[in-house]
Amino acid sequence: MLQVFLGPTGIGKTARATSLARSTGAPVVVLDRIQCHPEIATASGRPLAAEVCGTTRIYLDERSVGAGELSAEEGLRRFMDTVGGLELGARDLVIVEGGSVSLCRLWHGSGLFPFERQELQVLGIDDPHRHRGQVLRRVRAMVSPGHNGESIIDEFSRVWRHHAGQRDFIASVCGFDAIVEWCQQAEIPPGDVCSSALSPDQQNQLVIDITNAHCSYARAQSDFFTGMRQEIRPRGRRMPAQRASATSEVNV
Incomplete structure (x- = not known):
């Protein structure tokens, strides 16, 4: 089962994902390219260890700013590898948290979204x-x-x-x-x-x-995710199971 929290910055995605991860023991896959850079943890909104203690967060990479930005195409490949590997590991629940428009646009357009067993929550700006x-x-x-x-x-x-x-x-x-x-x-x-x-x-x-x-x-x-949610139709396709060797897993 894939539980997906998508939405704009500052809307509370991390708090929801972390709360669910603590109560279930499920890992959180972070669908974000900028949080792959620990050097800019403050700007990227990468949470402090104390904020996500007792959970496992899986980033798409751990890279220096000097290495440049992770491309959306490579980020999506790593994301697919990660979720596929966790499915191979027979995880009952995998949590996805993110707000990257570039990654979600590719994911949505890939034909691999939504999944057969998934629950999507798009958090919008109501006020x-x-x-x-x-x-x-x-x-x-x-x-x-x-x-x-x-x-x-x-x-x-x-x-x-x-x-x-x-x-x-x-x-x-x-x-x-x-x-x-x-x-x-x-x-x-x-x-x-x-x-x-x-x-x-x-x-x-x-x-x-x-x-x-x-x-x-x-x-x-918010505009992008609102439009994406309106376009989503069940397709009955599952993400192919692949290894999760490309990502960075952080237990805190």
């Missing part, structure tokens, strides 16, 4: 004002995480300096794109921006800019 509040709280924690991780600002500056050959990719990541634009307007070199050197007003402006970027992306995700 835009409430959703923005949720995103705003999340972004504030990303900008000022305290002892719970690295600030998205410092994370951005670090990878910008260390992976100069991947700056187009870095600038395309939701949240990082807003920081790049803010640096241009503030005439600060992106590699020099530092959270501890920013004034409260500068930090507040970055919070607003990053929140706007996430909400804009969330609207595009």
Whole structure:
């Protein structure tokens, strides 16, 4: 049985998937290309170990930012390998969590979705004002995480300096794109921006800019998933069983 949670950023997919994983012992397959990069865990929304303790999360890869972005085609292949391998292992339940439009578009168009034994939950934005509040709280924690991780600002500056050959990719990541634009307007070199050197007003402006970027992306995700849900018709086809050797499994 495949339990699928799809939806936009900040809607609560990880919380639902993690709760179900804890109660059932089922693994969570993360349908996301950016969370494959541990170096940008804050920007990608990759949860802290404490947030998903007692569960097994399976990422499509574990790769350096320097290796570049995992392509949608390779990501889908790894996803298919993973689910097929878990089916071979006679798992009663596999949980899928994700919001990648590029991966879901390929998956939906592949003829391998939906499955014979699956339950799909598309989480939509019913209340835009409430959703923005949720995103705003999340972004504030990303900008000022305290002892719970690295600030998205410092994370951005670090990878910008260390992976100069991947700056187009870095600038395309939701949240990082807003920081790049803010640096241009503030005439600060992106590699020099530092959270501890920013004034409260500068930090507040970055919070607003990053929140706007996430909400804009969330609207595009929501539109896509709403349309996909309306188009889905049972096809009676199952994903072919394949080995799951291509992915990264994290027990926490």
